[in-house]
Amino acid sequence: xMSDMLHLPLxxxxxxxxxGSALMIFFAIxxxxxxxxxxxxxxxxxxxxxxxxxxxxxxxxAISRSFWHLLRFFFLMAGKEIEWRQLAPFSGSINTxxxxxxxxxxxYYHSAEKVIATVRRDADLLRQAHRELAAAHEAxxxxxxxLEERVxxxxxxxxxxxxxxxxxxxxxxxMIFFCDREGRICDINDSGLDLLAxxxxxxxxxxxxxxxxxxxAVYEQFAMTLAQQGHVKDFEVQLTGGTGAPRCFLxxxxxxTNAQGEVQGCETIAIDFSHIKExxxxxxxxxxxxxxxxxxxxxxxxxxxxxGIILGYTQLLAEDFVDNQEVSETLGIIEKQTKICRxxxxxxxxxxxxxxxxxxxxxxxxxxxxxxxxxxxxxxxxDHIFIHRCLAxxxxxxxxxxxxxxxxxxxLINNAHYAIGNEGIIGVWxxxxxxxxxxxxxxxxxxxxxxxxxxxxxxxxxxxxKGVGKGTGLGLSVSFGIVKDHGGRxxxxxxxxxxxxxxxxxxxxxxxxxxxxxxxxxxxx
Amino acid sequence: xxxxxxVRCDPGFTIWPPVLAAWVLAFLLxxxxxxxxxxxxxxxxxxxxxxxxHILFMIALIFLLTVLHxxxxxxxxxxxxxxxxxxxxxxxxIDTITVxxxxxRLPEGAVDQCAELADRHIHLPASSxxxxxxxxxxxHLLCVPAIVFLFLSLxxxxxxxxxxxxxxxxx
Numbered sequence: 033x034m035s036d037m038l039h040l041p042l043x044x045x046x047x048x049x050x051x052g053s054a055l056m057i058f059f060a061i062x063x064x065x066x067x068x069x070x071x072x073x074x075x076x077x078x079x080x081x082x083x084x085x086x087x088x089x090x091x092x093x094a095i096s097r098s099f100w101h102l103l104r105f106f107f108l109m110a111g112k113e114i115e116w117r118q119l120a121p122f123s124g125s126i127n128t129x130x131x132x133x134x135x136x137x138x139x140y141y142h143s144a145e146k147v148i149a150t151v152r153r154d155a156d157l158l159r160q161a162h163r164e165l166a167a168a169h170e171a172x173x174x175x176x177x178x179l180e181e182r183v184x185x186x187x188x189x190x191x192x193x194x195x196x197x198x199x200x201x202x203x204x205x206x207m208i209f210f211c212d213r214e215g216r217i218c219d220i221n222d223s224g225l226d227l228l229a230x231x232x233x234x235x236x237x238x239x240x241x242x243x244x245x246x247x248x249a250v251y252e253q254f255a256m257t258l259a260q261q262g263h264v265k266d267f268e269v270q271l272t273g274g275t276g277a278p279r280c281f282l283x284x285x286x287x288x289t290n291a292q293g294e295v296q297g298c299e300t301i302a303i304d305f306s307h308i309k310e311x312x313x314x315x316x317x318x319x320x321x322x323x324x325x326x327x328x329x330x331x332x333x334x335x336x337x338x339x340g341i342i343l344g345y346t347q348l349l350a351e352d353f354v355d356n357q358e359v360s361e362t363l364g365i366i367e368k369q370t371k372i373c374r375x376x377x378x379x380x381x382x383x384x385x386x387x388x389x390x391x392x393x394x395x396x397x398x399x400x401x402x403x404x405x406x407x408x409x410x411x412x413x414x415d416h417i418f419i420h421r422c423l424a425x426x427x428x429x430x431x432x433x434x435x436x437x438x439x440x441x442x443x444l445i446n447n448a449h450y451a452i453g454n455e456g457i458i459g460v461w462x463x464x465x466x467x468x469x470x471x472x473x474x475x476x477x478x479x480x481x482x483x484x485x486x487x488x489x490x491x492x493x494x495x496x497x498k499g500v501g502k503g504t505g506l507g508l509s510v511s512f513g514i515v516k517d518h519g520g521r522x523x524x525x526x527x528x529x530x531x532x533x534x535x536x537x538x539x540x541x542x543x544x545x546x547x548x549x550x551x552x553x554x555x556x557x
Numbered sequence: 558x559x560x561x562x563x564v565r566c567d568p569g570f571t572i573w574p575p576v577l578a579a580w581v582l583a584f585l586l587x588x589x590x591x592x593x594x595x596x597x598x599x600x601x602x603x604x605x606x607x608x609x610x611h612i613l614f615m616i617a618l619i620f621l622l623t624v625l626h627x628x629x630x631x632x633x634x635x636x637x638x639x640x641x642x643x644x645x646x647x648x649x650x651i652d653t654i655t656v657x658x659x660x661x662r663l664p665e666g667a668v669d670q671c672a673e674l675a676d677r678h679i680h681l682p683a684s685s686x687x688x689x690x691x692x693x694x695x696x697h698l699l700c701v702p703a704i705v706f707l708f709l710s711l712x713x714x715x716x717x718x719x720x721x722x723x724x725x726x727x728x
Contacts, residue, residue, distance in 0.1 A: 042677040045694045052697020059704040066711035109674055124607050131610035132581050138617035148630060
C-alpha cells in the first residue's frame with residue numbers, strides 16, 4: 033500500500049516559496065518605482081499612468097501574498113499552527129482583494145486605449161492639419177513668389193516697351209504729337225518743336241491744333257475726315273509755327289478711342305516735306321526749262337538762217353542806196369533789228385546747247401568774279417551803286433568755262449543794277465561749303481526784291497519785268513542753263529534766307545553752287 | 558524600437574471605475590469566511606471567491622493580451638517583454654487555480670505535522686495529477702519571472718523615452 037504513495041519533501045516548496053515571495057516584493061516595488069519614474073517624466077502620458085496603477089496593484093498583491101506566506105513560516109516554525117489557522121482567512125481575503133484590484137487595473141487599459149486612440153486621432157488630425165497648413169503656406173508662398181515674379185516680369189516688359197516707344201517718340205525726326213478730345217495738343221516731341229520753331233513745349237501744349245492750320249476750313253476738313261474714318265492719311269497741309277513761317281507737312285492721324293469706342297483724342301505723325309516740295313518744284317522747273325530750251329533751240333536754228341539771209345541782203349541793199357539817205361536809214365534800222373534778233377537767237381542757242389567739254393578747265397571762281405566786277409564797277413558807281421566784296425581766300429578750284437561763267441555773273445549784276453536803279457549796294461560773297469563739297473557764290477542787292485507771285489517764273493525764257501525793249505527775258509534763263517551745265521544750281525531768295533544777308537539789308541539774293549573739282553590721284557601726282 | 562504611446566489623459570479622468578470597485582469591495586467584505594491562498598482553504602465560500610478572483614485576474618490578462626495582439630500600441634523589445642510577463646502571469650494563475658483545486662482534495666494527513674519544517678514530507682497518491690500538484694506548488698517559478706519581465710519592460714520604456722525621439726514623439 034505504501035508503494036503506491038509518493039513521499040515528497042516539502043523543503044523545496046518552502047524554500048521556493050520563501051525566496052520567491054521576497055523576490056516578488058522586491059521586483060514589484062522596483063517595477064512600481066520604474067513606472068513612477070516614467071510617469072514623473074511625462075505626467076500626462078496615460079499609458080504611464082496605466083502602468084503606474086498596474087504596478088501599484090501588483091505591488092499590493094505581491095506584498096500581501098508574500099507577507100502572509102512569510103508570516104506563515106514564522107508561525108509554523110514556532111509551532112503555532114493553530115494560531116496561524118485563525119489568521120489564514122485574512123490572508124486569503126486580502127489576496128483575493130489584491131487579485132481583483134490587479135484585474136481592475138488591467139481592465140482599465142480598455143479606457144486607457146480609448147484615450148490613446150482619441151489622442152492619437154486628434155494628433156493625427158492635428159498633424160494632418162499641420163501638413164495641410166504647411167502645404168497651404170507653401171502654396172501661398174509659391175503663389176506670392178510667382179505673383180511677384182509675374183509682376184516684376186510684366187513691369188520690366190512694360191518699362192522696356194515704354195522706353196522703346198518713348199525713344200521712338202523723342203528720337204523721331206518727324207513730328208509726333210497727341211491731341212485730346214477737344215483737339216488741343218497735349219504732348220509733342222522735340223522734333224515737332226524744332227519743325228514748328230517753338231522754343232519750349234509749354235507754348236505748344238494746350239494750344240488748339242486748328243490754330244496751326246492755314247484756315248479754319250482746312251482744319252474742319254481734317255477733323256471731319258478724322259471723325260468719319262477714324263484716321264487721316266497723308267493730309268497735306270501748311271502748318272504755321274512759332275516764327276509764323278509755314279512749313280509743309282503730311283499728316284497721318286489716328287483717332288484714340290476707349291473701350292466703349294468713344295474718341296479720346298488723336299495721335300499724329302507729321303512728315304515735313306517742305307524740302308521735298310521745293311526740290312520737286314525745282315525739278316519741275318528744270319524739266320520745263322529743258323523742254324523750253326529744246327524748243328527754243330529748234331526755233332533758233334530755223335530762224336538763224338533766214339535772219340542771216342535778211343541781214344546779208346539788207347547790207348547789200350545798204351551799199352546800193354548809200355546816196356539815198358532815207359532808204360539808207362531804213363535799211364540801217366532793219367540791219368539793227370536783225371542783229372538784235374540774231375543775238376537773241378544766239379542766246380537761245382547758248383541756253384539750250386550743253387557746255388562744250390573742251391572749254392571746261394579747272395579754275396578759280398574768285399578770278400571770274402574779280403574780272404567781272406572790274407568791268408562793271410565803274411558803270412555801277414556812276415549810278416551810286418557800290419559793291420561789297422567778301423570773297424573767301426583760297427577757294428578750291430572748280431571745273432568751269434570761264435567765259436560763260438562770267439556771263440552768268442554779268443547777268444546777275446545787271447539784274448541787281450536794274451532792281452536797285454540808283455543808290456544801293458550789291459554784295460558779292462564766295463565761300464567753300466566743306467560738308468557739301470561745293471563753292472557758293474552769292475550775289476545780293478538792296479533793290480526792290482522779287483514779288484512772291486513771280487518768283488517761280490524768273491528763270492523762264494522770255495519772262496521779264498523790264499519794260500519793252502529793255503530786256504529779252506533770257507538773261508536768267510541763260511544763266512540757269514550755264515550753271516546747270518557746270519553741274520551746279522542757281523536759286524533766288526527774296527527776301528534772303530540767310531540772317532546775315534538780312535542784317536545788311538539785302539532784299540534779293542541769288543545763290544550759285546558749283547561742285548568742287550575732285551582730283552584723281554594721278555592728276556594730283 | 559518604438560516608444561510606448563505617450564497618451565495624454567484628461568486631468569479629470571477617473572482611473573478606477575468607482576462603482577465596480579465599490580461593488581467588489583462590498584462583496585468581499587460581506588464574506589468574512591476563511592480563505593486560503595496556496596495553502597489550504599477550509600471553507601468553500603472563501604475558496605470559491607479566491608478562485609473567482611484568480612479567474613477574474615486571468616480574464617483581465619487574456620483581455621490585455623488580446624488587445625495588445627490585435628491593436629498593438631507599439632512594437633519593440635519592451636512590448637515583447639510586457640506580453641511575455643502577462644503570459645507568465647496567465648500561466649501562474651492557471652497553475653494556482655489548479656493547485657488550489659487539488660489542495661481541496663488533498664487526502665487527510667498527507668502533510669507531516671512534525672515540528673521540524675525541513676523534515677516535513679507530503680504523502681501523495683502516485684499519479685501524474687498529484688505529481689503536478691507537487692510541482693505546481695512551486696508557483697513562484699512562474700510569478701517571479703513574470704514580475705521580472707514586467708520590470709524589464711518598464712525599464713525598456715524608460716530607456717526609450719530617455720532617448721531622442723525619431724518621430725514626433727508622443728502618440
